[in-house]
Amino acid sequence: MAKRINDMTIRLGGEAGQGVESGGAGFAQALSHGGLWLHTYTEYMSRIRGGLNFFQIRVADHPLWAHTEGVHVLLAFSPEAVTNYGPHIVEGGALMFDDTLKFDHDAVTRRNVQLFSMPLTKIAQDLGGNKIMANTCGLGALAGIIEYPFEFVADVIRRNFMRKGDAVVQGNLKVAEEGYKVGRDKYAGSFDWKVSPLGERPDRMLLNGNQAIGMGAVAAGCRFMSGYPMTPASSILEYIASHAKKFDIVVKQTEDEIAAILFAIGAGNAGARALTATSGGGFSLMVEALGLAGMAEVPVVIVEAQRPGPSTGMPTKTEQGDLLFALFASQGEFPRIVLAPGTQEECFHTAVRAFNLAEKWQCPVIVMTEFYLTTMMRTLMPTEFPIERVQIDRGELLTAEQLDRLGEPYLRYRDTPSGISPRALPGHPKAVHQACSDEHDEYGHFEDEDPANRLKMAGKRWRKFQNIVEDLHEPTLYGPEGAGITLMGWGSTYGAMREAVDLLNASGTRTNLLHFVDIWPFPEAKATPLIEAARQLVAVEGNQSGQFAHLVRAMTGRRADRMILRWDGRPLSPEYIIEKLEEAKVHA
Amino acid sequence: MLDVKTFNNPIKVTWCPGCGDYGILNAVKSALAQLEIHPHEVMFFSGIGCGSKLPDYMNANAFTTIHGRALPVAMGTKLANHDLNVICITGDGDGYGIGGNHFLNIMRRNPDIVHIAENNMVYGLTKGQYAPTSERGFITSTTPEGSIEIAFNPLTTAINGGALFVARGFSGDPKHLAKLIMAAIQHKGYALVDVLQPCVIYNKINTYDYYRERVYKLEEAGHNPADRDAAWHKAQEWGEKIPIGILYQVEGQPTYEEQVSELKAGPIAKRTLQPLTRAQADALRREFF
Ligand SMILES: Cc1ncc(C[n+]2csc(CCOP(=O)(O)OP(=O)(O)O)c2C)c(N)n1
Ligand code: SF4
Numbered sequence: 001m002a003k004r005i006n007d008m009t010i011r012l013g014g015e016a017g018q019g020v021e022s023g024g025a026g027f028a029q030a031l032s033h034g035g036l037w038l039h040t041y042t043e044y045m046s047r048i049r050g051g052l053n054f055f056q057i058r059v060a061d062h063p064l065w066a067h068t069e070g071v072h073v074l075l076a077f078s079p080e081a082v083t084n085y086g087p088h089i090v091e092g093g094a095l096m097f098d099d100t101l102k103f104d105h106d107a108v109t110r111r112n113v114q115l116f117s118m119p120l121t122k123i124a125q126d127l128g129g130n131k132i133m134a135n136t137c138g139l140g141a142l143a144g145i146i147e148y149p150f151e152f153v154a155d156v157i158r159r160n161f162m163r164k165g166d167a168v169v170q171g172n173l174k175v176a177e178e179g180y181k182v183g184r185d186k187y188a189g190s191f192d193w194k195v196s197p198l199g200e201r202p203d204r205m206l207l208n209g210n211q212a213i214g215m216g217a218v219a220a221g222c223r224f225m226s227g228y229p230m231t232p233a234s235s236i237l238e239y240i241a242s243h244a245k246k247f248d249i250v251v252k253q254t255e256d257e258i259a260a261i262l263f264a265i266g267a268g269n270a271g272a273r274a275l276t277a278t279s280g281g282g283f284s285l286m287v288e289a290l291g292l293a294g295m296a297e298v299p300v301v302i303v304e305a306q307r308p309g310p311s312t313g314m315p316t317k318t319e320q321g322d323l324l325f326a327l328f329a330s331q332g333e334f335p336r337i338v339l340a341p342g343t344q345e346e347c348f349h350t351a352v353r354a355f356n357l358a359e360k361w362q363c364p365v366i367v368m369t370e371f372y373l374t375t376m377m378r379t380l381m382p383t384e385f386p387i388e389r390v391q392i393d394r395g396e397l398l399t400a401e402q403l404d405r406l407g408e409p410y411l412r413y414r415d416t417p418s419g420i421s422p423r424a425l426p427g428h429p430k431a432v433h434q435a436c437s438d439e440h441d442e443y444g445h446f447e448d449e450d451p452a453n454r455l456k457m458a459g460k461r462w463r464k465f466q467n468i469v470e471d472l473h474e475p476t477l478y479g480p481e482g483a484g485i486t487l488m489g490w491g492s493t494y495g496a497m498r499e500a501v502d503l504l505n506a507s508g509t510r511t512n513l514l515h516f517v518d519i520w521p522f523p524e525a526k527a528t529p530l531i532e533a534a535r536q537l538v539a540v541e542g543n544q545s546g547q548f549a550h551l552v553r554a555m556t557g558r559r560a561d562r563m564i565l566r567w568d569g570r571p572l573s574p575e576y577i578i579e580k581l582e583e584a585k586v587h588a
Numbered sequence: 589m590l591d592v593k594t595f596n597n598p599i600k601v602t603w604c605p606g607c608g609d610y611g612i613l614n615a616v617k618s619a620l621a622q623l624e625i626h627p628h629e630v631m632f633f634s635g636i637g638c639g640s641k642l643p644d645y646m647n648a649n650a651f652t653t654i655h656g657r658a659l660p661v662a663m664g665t666k667l668a669n670h671d672l673n674v675i676c677i678t679g680d681g682d683g684y685g686i687g688g689n690h691f692l693n694i695m696r697r698n699p700d701i702v703h704i705a706e707n708n709m710v711y712g713l714t715k716g717q718y719a720p721t722s723e724r725g726f727i728t729s730t731t732p733e734g735s736i737e738i739a740f741n742p743l744t745t746a747i748n749g750g751a752l753f754v755a756r757g758f759s760g761d762p763k764h765l766a767k768l769i770m771a772a773i774q775h776k777g778y779a780l781v782d783v784l785q786p787c788v789i790y791n792k793i794n795t796y797d798y799y800r801e802r803v804y805k806l807e808e809a810g811h812n813p814a815d816r817d818a819a820w821h822k823a824q825e826w827g828e829k830i831p832i833g834i835l836y837q838v839e840g841q842p843t844y845e846e847q848v849s850e851l852k853a854g855p856i857a858k859r860t861l862q863p864l865t866r867a868q869a870d871a872l873r874r875e876f877f
Contacts, residue, residue: 204877206876206877218864219872223668224667245849247868255690258660262657262660263660263664265661265664266660266663266666269661270669270857271668274664274668288654292653292654385873387864387868388869390863390864425857426649426665426669427629427631427649427671430628431628432647433649434651435652436644436651437636446599446652
């Protein structure tokens with residue numbers, strides 16, 4: 001009898017250009033429309049044609065937070081996909097492939113994996129008149145073996161091929177339907193995992209971290225974005241560009257990252273909410289300008305989508321290796337805010353907060369993500385993204401009316417108790433003023449000789465930095481209080497840690513987690529009690545040295561009892577965390 | 589005409605006595621006064637160097653940025669608020685050396701920005717090293733045997749790079765320079781005014797006397813700025829005779845801002861920010877259904 005499993009993983013593997021990504025995304029849509037919950041995850045090589053890619057869909061009848069390691073069915077479009085991904089197939093799982101694909105069958109079947117051979121190309125050619133549709137045929141067959149109703153696949157085909165005309169839609173439908181029949185009739189009986197729609201068809205969203213950041217930026221009133229393409233940050237620039245016209249956002253691809261941040265600083269100083277996004281290499285180039293924003297007190301939001309480094313590193317892989325760099329990048333000491341969302345919903349809310357914090361505190365805000373979060377998609381309820389209820393806080397921005405009534409001369413860098421100097425935008429007759437990258441006086445004029453002035457202005461900026469903490473959030477605690485093990489992480493490892501916590505508690509190991517989004521200034525007063533309450537503190541990070549654990553030790557004096565680290569370019573998974581805990585013999 | 593004093597401020601000038609930058613400061617103030625541009629209607633951008641201190645000595649909006657980076661900051665501001673008159677002040681090392689890539693790229697874009705390059709053919713503020721515009725053989729602390737590099741020619745580069753207003757002034761003739769700056773401000777689009785600026789401390793070759801003996805005015809020589817070939821020719825003239833004036837000017841081309849459709853309704857920095865409507869929010873979410 002078939003196991004009606006409520007949690008399975010499907011992987012599509014093949015060369016770039018074989019439709020792995022688009023086919024996978026389409027299939028995910030079809031599953032989502034059936035009310036199921038998804039978590040997708042993709043890995044690709046740093047090349048445009050050829051190479052080896054996969055698109056992975058985890059599907060379940062409950063919300064998902066992470067990918068898991070085993071693959072239940074692999075649809076392989078190339079021999080390399082079989083060789084490389086075959087070993088990921090679980091016992092009793094299946095390998096689906098076109099019958100013309102040549103590979104060593106024995107190597108796969110030795111491991112109790114079933115081989116589902118199908119005439120995908122032949123069907124595509126006979127019924128669709130084009131062998132490119134082998135991909136569609138494969139997706140149809142996939143739906144067939146898991147006995148997922150064909151109508152959902154048909155809907156997505158109609159929707160996604162609509163623009164290409166009726167002939168293309170009909171061709172694909174015929175091919176998919178035949179694939180479906182072959183898959184179901186020939187193999188469904190011997191495949192144990194089934195997925196069925198949940199009945200109700202609620203409107204669910206399926207999106208990745210970059211899209212959530214882009215949506216948050218639009219909601220927050222971003223009016224300007226400049227950037228220079230770099231994986232995995234580019235899709236933010238593309239998202240904003242595609243919404244520019246509707247939402248009056250000026251989008252500019254610049255000559256390099258130095259210009260990108262400087263454009264944003266120029267726009268931010270003039271009064272437009274400004275954003276730039278890059279990855280580590282580009283951020284390295286932006287560093288001098290980061291200090292400019294700090295010294296001149298200009299609001300600007302910078303997304304740093306990490307990938308493994310140093311240098312050009314591994315462009316299409318993942319790592320959390322830039323944290324300490326982001327905290328301390330640039331010479332001198334100045335206020336900056338560093339935030340690291342871990343999920344799509346946090347990406348959205350963090351983007352909104354980043355713009356508000358940047359304007360309130362008149363300083364650069366760095367939002368750290370990583371490749372994994374930028375590309376992985378999850379299903380979410382639309383209520384997670386309350387766009388129309390976003391609060392826009394422009395801080396102490398003087399209106400034209402307030403400036404009209406101004407009695408005394410306007411001081412751009414007025415020394416105030418909070419450290420925040422009320423801001424006027426250039427252009428008002430009563431507020432002619434200068435922004436300055438050199439040390440300056442309250443007017444904004446160069447003043448680098450007078451030690452008293454230096455103490456005054458550096459003191460003002462430092463006060464501002466210390467006060468920012470009031471606006472920052474404490475870490476999220478998930479899982480039972482007083483647990484024997486506390487996993488501690490930041491940013492995009494949240495999902496893997498959360499599922500690990502659930503699995504551990506289900507097996508009787510009382511574990512919880514502390515997840516940090518707001519990292520700098522370190523929310524010491526709010527975080528220390530939670531960290532001190534941990535019986536065994538295990539730092540979980542996607543880097544080689546445990547950067548966040550170092551930070552926590554420096555700020556709180558608490559040393560992590562263990563570290564679970566991963567830096568092979570692959571994201572942390574719940575299984576990886578649990579396995580490392582067991583290896584280290586950490587018991588609650 | 590506005591009173592030139594409108595642009596004075598009480599800041600103490602730190603340039604060496606006799607520095608060519610004084611003439612540029614006077615010419616800038618005079619040009620703004622003659623055009624009746626008020627201090628709040630203009631915004632200066634500069635990098636770092638002796639010359640880049642110029643905005644600090646003026647009563648006007650300004651953003652003094654980092655070495656070589658005035659142009660991109662200015663572009664960001666211009667795109668956010670194109671109502672502002674934007675004037676960039678760079679040194680030659682600042683604008684043509686470290687900021688060279690921005691110089692090449694701003695010409696392709698043609699924003700309505702005036703770029704005044706104080707060209708003293710040496711690094712002043714860091715005490716006399718050679719600059720990209722230094723003549724071959726120029727002996728400095730970092731080129732004790734004389735520079736072996738060919739001097740960068742900003743004028744041919746600008747004409748070649750797509751700039752549609754290319755002029756050269758001399759800070760020893762501030763009246764003439766003020767006219768050039770006025771023409772640059774009135775020109776719609778990117779306008780380069782390269783200024784021969786004697787550094788009386790570190791450049792003992794390109795002195796006031798050196799220039800006084802050589803400069804002649806293009807407008808008096810019957811030069812036609814619309815003639816690109818003639819401009820190209822004049823841009824290469826250096827030695828016995830050095831031309832000043834407008835070398836090249838083409839009018840009627842659209843500026844960068846005019847071509848950005850999002851700016852048609854006015855400067856983006858002036859629009860009030862409001863939460864999106866329910867319908868807008870739904871549309872954004874629905875993209876992911
Ligand atoms: C990134 C960086 N590198 C170097 C410097 C040091 N620096 C300051 S001004 C300057 C050169 C100035 O020469 P120029 O632009 O010709 O202007 P001048 O002082 O001659 O007016 C240099 C190298 C700096 N401030 N920043
Ligand atoms: S060093 Fe040269 S450029 Fe600098 S202020 Fe003195 S004379 Fe002027």
